Amino acid sequence: MISSKAAKRYANALLTLTQEQGSLEEVLEDIKTIHNTIKGSRDLQLALKSPIVKPSEKTTILDEIFSKHIGTLAMKFLLLLAEKERAALLPSITEAFFTLYNEAVGIVEVTLKTAYPLERIQLDSITKALEFSTKKNVHLHVEVVPSLLGGITIQMEDTVIDGSVQHKLNELEHTLLSQ
Secondary structure, X not given: OHHHHXXXXXXXXXXXXXXXXXXXXXXHXXXXXXXXXXXXXXXXXXXXXXXXXXXXXXXXHHHHHHOOOXXXXXXXXXXXXXXXXXXXXXXXXXXXHHHHHHHHHOEEEEEEEXXXXXXXXXXXXXXXXXXXXXXOEEEEEXXXXXXXXXXXXXXXXXXXXXXXXXXXXXXXXXXXXXX
């Protein structure tokens, strides 16, 4: 829990700085690059977490990997994390940054699970209904999960709306067995 609090503090500091400097969108793209690079390299993840790798070596690693691909502000942020022995927090920091960014610009991430692929008009209708109810822009992530049998489930932050056939069958089974 301590590292997630620290990650959120670092992400919040970076977000605040980028908002003040008017470079939020540029840094968001840099954070996406950092996040995807770390997520895609097990060796990099291990190097950043390793207590054996010295902070100066982590600084060199990060500089070599990212200096030509991200902006100055994001690069300085990475180097600062390495110097302060916080490089291991980078995956958590990037996740926290995405969450804080979405809050700042009024975006809500929604996962929609469906048993069968939905048509574009159905997805647009669901998106509009969610935007109306949340008063935020909705980024819809669709997953096809055949085990649902039919219907959909919607997960938005801590809320889950389960309208799947599988869920209804489970409820019916529970009701019948409890009588």
